[in-house]
Each structure stands twice: as structure tokens, then as C-alpha cells.
Amino acid sequence: MASSTCSVKPVKRSVGRSATAAAAYRSGAKIEDQRTGEVHDYTRKSGVVSATVLAPADAPAWAHDRDALWNAAEASENRRNSQVAREFLVGLPHELNHTQRQALALDFAQHLVDRYGFAADVCIHRPDKDGDQRNHHAHILATTRKMGSEGLTEKTRELDDRITGPLEVRWVRQCFQDVTNDHLERASVSNVIDIRSYRAQGIDREAGQHMGPAVAAMERRQPLSTRVGVENQEREIRNEEREHDEILIDVDEYYFEQLEVDQQLIKIEIAKTSAEASRATAAQEALRAARQASEAAAMLAAMQALKTPQEDQEATQEAKAVKQEHRQGQFLDGLQERMRPLIERTLDFMHEFGFPVSDDVLERFRKPEEPEQLTQLQKAQRDFDNENGVNLDDLDDLDDLDDLDNDGPGMG
Numbered sequence: 073m074a075s076s077t078c079s080v081k082p083v084k085r086s087v088g089r090s091a092t093a094a095a096a097y098r099s100g101a102k103i104e105d106q107r108t109g110e111v112h113d114y115t116r117k118s119g120v121v122s123a124t125v126l127a128p129a130d131a132p133a134w135a136h137d138r139d140a141l142w143n144a145a146e147a148s149e150n151r152r153n154s155q156v157a158r159e160f161l162v163g164l165p166h167e168l169n170h171t172q173r174q175a176l177a178l179d180f181a182q183h184l185v186d187r188y189g190f191a192a193d194v195c196i197h198r199p200d201k202d203g204d205q206r207n208h209h210a211h212i213l214a215t216t217r218k219m220g221s222e223g224l225t226e227k228t229r230e231l232d233d234r235i236t237g238p239l240e241v242r243w244v245r246q247c248f249q250d251v252t253n254d255h256l257e258r259a260s261v262s263n264v265i266d267i268r269s270y271r272a273q274g275i276d277r278e279a280g281q282h283m284g285p286a287v288a289a290m291e292r293r294q295p296l297s298t299r300v301g302v303e304n305q306e307r308e309i310r311n312e313e314r315e316h317d318e319i320l321i322d323v324d325e326y327y328f329e330q331l332e333v334d335q336q337l338i339k340i341e342i343a344k345t346s347a348e349a350s351r352a353t354a355a356q357e358a359l360r361a362a363r364q365a366s367e368a369a370a371m372l373a374a375m376q377a378l379k380t381p382q383e384d385q386e387a388t389q390e391a392k393a394v395k396q397e398h399r400q401g402q403f404l405d406g407l408q409e410r411m412r413p414l415i416e417r418t419l420d421f422m423h424e425f426g427f428p429v430s431d432d433v434l435e436r437f438r439k440p441e442e443p444e445q446l447t448q449l450q451k452a453q454r455d456f457d458n459e460n461g462v463n464l465d466d467l468d469d470l471d472d473l474d475d476l477d478n479d480g481p482g483m484g
Contacts, residue, residue, distance in 0.1 A: 077209065078244065078249075078267055079162075080160055080231070080241055081159055083155065083213070085155075085156055086152060086153035090110075091146050091157040091215075092110075092143060092146055093110075094142075094157055095141075095142040095157075095193055096112035096114050097112070097114050097117065098211040099120065099123035099138060100114050100115060100117040100118075101138060103139050103142060103143075104139070106143045106147070118201075119197050119198050119199075120197060121170065121174070121196040121197060122194075122195070122196045124178060124193075125137075125141060125192070125194075126178070126185050127191040127192075128186075130220065131220070135219055135223075138193060141191055141215070142193075144223060145157060145224065155216050156216065157213050157215065158214045158216055160184065160211075160214065161209065161210075162177070163207070163208070163209050164177060164196070165261070165263070166205075166206035166208055167259070168255065168256070168261070172258075173208055176251060176252060176255040177194055177196055177212070178194055179251050180212075180248055180252075181194045183251065184212065184214065184244070184247075188214070188218070189218035189228070190217065190219055191214065191219045192214040192215075195211045195212075195213070196208070197210070246267065248267065249265055249266065252265050253265060370422075371418070
């Protein structure tokens with residue numbers, strides 16, 4: 073995760089510090105303090121990547137000169153316990169390159185200059201040779217007074233006031249978060265920073281104590297040689313134990329979620345199987361219907377194959393008889409009855425030679441006529457015989473029917 077360090081602290085004359093010394097050390101420069109005559113030479117200091125002075129647009133030209141700026145800051149304060157400078161220490165994301173980190177630091181410093189009207193010396197440092205190589209950071213040393221067109225003016229009291237001070241520090245940290253995340257997004261880095269405390273973020277983790285340069289140097293020379301170093305290690309152990317417990321909880325939750333997913337997949341497979349079974353049943357029904365239709369077609373083909381030329385002629389004659397009987401309106405049922413022996417012979421032939429015949433076809437063609445229907449047919453034949461003096465059972469061919477058509481009574 074990108075660094076989210078952002079702290080604000082004063083440079084106090086009461087503890088023996090000066091703005092000129094702080095500026096010389098952070099910029100790796102040589103500055104002579106005109107108030108005390110002391111020369112602060114840090115030109116041989118390593119690790120300084122860049123140092124840039126920012127000031128409001130209407131500031132005089134000398135405000136951009138490091139020596140002149142910090143000597144003016146020292147000269148503007150007369151008391152022994154004066155705050156002669158204010159430092160903003162920020163961590164820079166190791167995910168960015170040198171140019172991107174410098175652009176981030178200058179962008180954030182410009183926001184501070186625009187809000188408070190002071191001048192700022194932006195010094196970027198690389199990680200210490202023996203320290204964490206991700207520890208890129210910037211020291212932004214700002215004047216405690218606003219910079220006007222004539223030089224340093226009134227104090228920036230809003231950062232020192234007991235009421236407004238905490239609110240302003242919160243704004244500074246929020247501004248740093250927003251600027252950093254904006255530069256990370258520009259660089260296509262997915263990580264973001266959150267300057268809130270672990271408690272505010274809802275994270276069950278103990279924050280480590282800040283060591284400071286001296287304590288950090290002692291810990292590098294001899295680990296766990298200081299109280300802060302020991303305390304930080306104990307906090308880190310407790311944090312690792314919490315993280316381990318959280319991982320176990322996450323694993324349990326993962327398996328429960330995976331079980332739910334598996335159950336959903338099983339339900340989907342069951343639905344697919346049911347749908348396939350329904351399609352298979354429909355296909356079987358369609359095949360059964362097709363087979364029945366095929367059987368009927370085969371039976372008709374067999375009937376055609378069984379017919380002899382003589383039977384074809386007889387069928388033609390009987391067709392004529394059907395037409396004649398239809399004209400007379402009396403012999404349709406009689407013709408059907410006469411055809412029944414031929415149908416039965418056809419069914420016997422199909423059975424003998426293995427033609428497939430379904431049970432419903434056999435039942436349909438071999439089912440005897442209802443007694444009442446036979447009685448009506450016999451009655452119709454008897455009435456016809458009585459009217460015409462002819463018995464149809466005695467007719468051997470259709471010639472007699474032709475004679476009947478020509479000479480029979482009641483026929484025109």
C-alpha cells in the first residue's frame with residue numbers, strides 16, 4: 073500500500089533549533105545564519121533528491137532565494153521561544169518514479185502555499201541506505217508568517233490556535249490524501265491511501281510509535297535497543313495475531329460462500345436434466361406416432377400388393393357398383409360388408425409374412441358391425457329385392473347390374 077505519512081510539527085528556537093539550520097540540512101545546502109553568524113554546511117549530505125522554494129505569486133524575488141528567505145524568517149522573530157518555521161513531513165509512494173514523486177510533492181506544497189500564504193522549501197529525500205527502501209519522503213519547511221509583496225507579514229495563527237489548529241491539521245492531511253490518490257490514479261496505480269487512523273477506518277490494528285531520526289538510527293545499529301523499538305515489535309506481533317485470526321475467519325466465510333455456490337450449480341444441473349428428460353419424452357411420443365403412421369402406410373401397401381389383376385377388375389366393378397348404389401342411396405353399407413373378407417385376407421397375409429400391424433389397426437378392421445347396423449342393412453337389401461324382384465346375392469357380375477339399371481322398375 074502507498075505511504076500515508078503526513079505530520080505537522082514546529083521548529084522552535086526554545087530547543088536550540090533554527091530555521092537556517094533546518095533549511096540547510098533538508099536541502100543539503102550551506103547557509104550562514106546572519107543573526108548568530110553560525111554557518112550550517114550540509115553540502116556533503118547524501119540522499120537529497122531535489123530542493124525547490126515556492127512562494128505566493130506576489131512575493132518579492134528574494135523569497136525564492138533559500139539563504140535570504142530563512143535569514144528573513146529568523147530576523148522576523150525576536151523572542152527566545154519563537155517558532156521560526158513549520159515542517160510538513162509527508163511520505164511519497166514508492167510505486168511512483170522520481171519525476172512522479174516530485175510532481176506530487178510540489179503539487180501538495182502549492183496547495184499549502186495557496187491556502188496559508190506562506191513560503192515553502194520543498195526538499196525530497198530518498199530512503200536511507202540502511203533503512204526501508206520504500207521510505208521516499210519530502211520535508212516541506214514553511215515560514216510561520218505569510219509572505220506578501222513586501223516580505224514576511226503576520227503570523228499564520230490558524231495553525232497554532234487551539235480551536236482551529238486541529239481542524240486545519242485535518243484539512244492538511246485530507247489534502248495530502250486527495251493529492252496523492254490523484255497522482256496515483258494518473259500513474260495507473262491501483263493502490264490508494266487513507267490518512268485516517270486505524271480506529272476511524274474500522275481496522276483492528278495497533279499503530280506503531282514514530283521513532284524519529286535518532287531512535288531510528290539506534291535501532292538500525294542495534295535492533296530492539298530502545299523502548300520505542302521494543303514496543304513497536306510487540307505491537308507488530310499483536311497485529312500479526314489479529315491478522316491470522318481474521319484470515320481464518322475469511323477462510324471459513326469463503327467455504328460457506330463456496331458451498332452456497334455449489335448448491336446453486338447443483339440446482340441448475342437438476343433443472344437442465346429435467347428439461348432434457350422432457351425433450352426426450354416428447355421425442356419418444358413423436359417417434360411412436362411416426363411408427364403408427366408407418367404401420368398404417370405399410371398395411372395399405374400390403375393391401376395393394378395382395379391384389380391380383382382379377383381382384384383389381386373386381387374392385388373396379390365393385391367401385392362402379394358403389395357408385396350405382398350411392399345413386400340409389402341404399403348400398404354403401406352393403407359394399408363395405410362385401411369388402412371385409414378382402415381386408416381380413418390382407419391382415420392375415422401381413423401377419424403371416426411379418427408386416428408390422430398395431431393392435432389398434434387389427435381391432436379397427438376386425439371389429440364386427442353392431443347388430444343394429446346389420447339389421448338395417450339387411451332391411452334395406454330386402455326392401456330393394458321386393459321392389460325390383462331381384463336378389464343381389466344371385467348377381468355374378470356387373471352386367472346384371474347394367475341390365476337392372478336399364479330395365480329395372482323405378483329407374484329412368
